[in-house]
Amino acid sequence: MHEFSIACEIYEQVMATAKEHGATEVKHVTLQMGRLSHTNPEQLNFCFKVLAEESIAKDADFIVEMIPPSLECDCGYTGKVDEKKIRKNCEFESELLAYAAVMECPACGKPAQITGGRELIIKSIEIETEDQD
Amino acid sequence: MLMHVIDMGHDVYKANDKVAEKNRKKLDKHQVFSVNVMGAIGSGKTTLIEEAIRQLKDKYRIAVIAGDVIAEMDSSRFRKLDVPTIPVNTGKECHLDAKLVEKALDEIDLNNTDLLLIENVGNLICPVDFKLGEHLRVVIVSVTEGDDIILKHPMIFKTAELAVINKVDIAHAVDVDAEKMRDDILSLNPKVPVILTSKHDWESLETWISFIELGVKEAQNR
Incomplete structure (x- = not known):
């Protein structure tokens, strides 16, 4: 299970970009995920939600687009x-x-x-x- | 309120790959040959690394990075063999990544190292996605894991550059066909060398060790 560390990286990157653009709320995060990567979209979303709990991204929805090999x-x-x-x-x-x-x-x-x-x-x-x- | 879509294009794995490339360049600069040893818990990673150290330490200068949730246990086994060993505790994480290895490399005297053996965390899934900068990706699988283990974890075998089927001396006792395991690996990755080992069969260990030695020699001639 390495979704948590990946979610940390996503959270940091998203928050930095959101801040840079003066965001008051993050609505959606769109990810592209290779079908051969060992990452579970639901677990990733859950970890992100835990991390973002008290932030402007707390209600952000994940949109995951799968990439074929x-x-x-x-x-x-x-x-x-x-x-x-x-x-x-x-x-x-x-x-x-x-x-x-x-x-x-x-x-x-x-x-x-x-x-x-x-x-x-x-x-x-x-x-x-x-x-x- | 205004809505905006901001393009990011940030690849999480590529960020790791970039650090891995940096590690690789650093190792190349010092002509160090590095091996990433992956495999499940109990597959025999530590034992096979110990055997390689025993046989090669008089010829080459060896260092070890021992990655584990609690790395001190394996590290003390390697230190008993008088090789510099850096334990890397991954805590809750299930794999080593390039950043952890980058940090560990700072603690190794690369000018006085020919061979770096990296023991990854016991896991057939997570280490696949994280390159470390290694020259050789080895996966060790033991017959005790059952002969369907390979097809259940295709990606690690597909991306390995050497596959070792270990503990073949007890295959019969655990009702497993090591040849089926070999065939499964080759069906996923037809070009990968597959070797069968047992710590009680010296000849089989020699094949494993000669593989590593070949890499060290190549690195020294680069």
Whole structure:
């Protein structure tokens, strides 16, 4: 469980940016999360809420956009994994495992290098500021 | 009241990766070969590191970073072998990260180090996402964890550069097929070298140790 330390980093970054822009309230925090990262969005949201309890971000909602894995292959292919194949593999209970099992190049079928899908990006925040006269 | 959307684009893991790159450059500058030893609790990380120290300490200058929730216990095992050891308490955290290693590196005399062995916290999940700046990522798995353990934790095996299946001498007793474990690792990561070890089989330990020694030699020729 490392969601708490990640939530700390997100909280610090969000609060610094909010302060810099004169926010009176943080409404939304939008995250982009790679499907292969070992981070649980619900746990992360819970940890953030605990940290933000007495701050201007206490009512902030998390919006999480998932990023599919991307690949690079010796044959020259760069791009996403074959989503159709993932659906075929859905007897796997874990989505992570389903993705890991199909890290083959959609062009030549050989195992490919994972180049993306493990990110955790604070994409943007939505804030409220006082009216400026 | 006015609403604004502020773009941030701050990647939490990339922030760690940047510190890891810095660590790597520092180690390269001093021609130190570093190994990140990952694996579950009880897989034999400490024991295999001890064996490597015993066999290599007369040839090379070794230092150890021992990461654990309470790091002092493993550290005292390494210190008994007369190698400088930095315990890194992770407290509630389940993994080492690049910042913790950066701090530990400040306490190591890198000018007088050829090999840095880093024992990560016992865990097959969290260490995957945090690079440390290491040259070799090793995952140690023991037969006692059951032969379905690999497919349950695909990412650590997919990103490992060396996989060790340990305690193979008791595979039969725990009703586990070590060859199935090897096949599972190769199905996830076909290029990774897989070695089978037991602390009671000297030849198997030699394979593990020669792997590390190869890296040290390469680092010295860089």
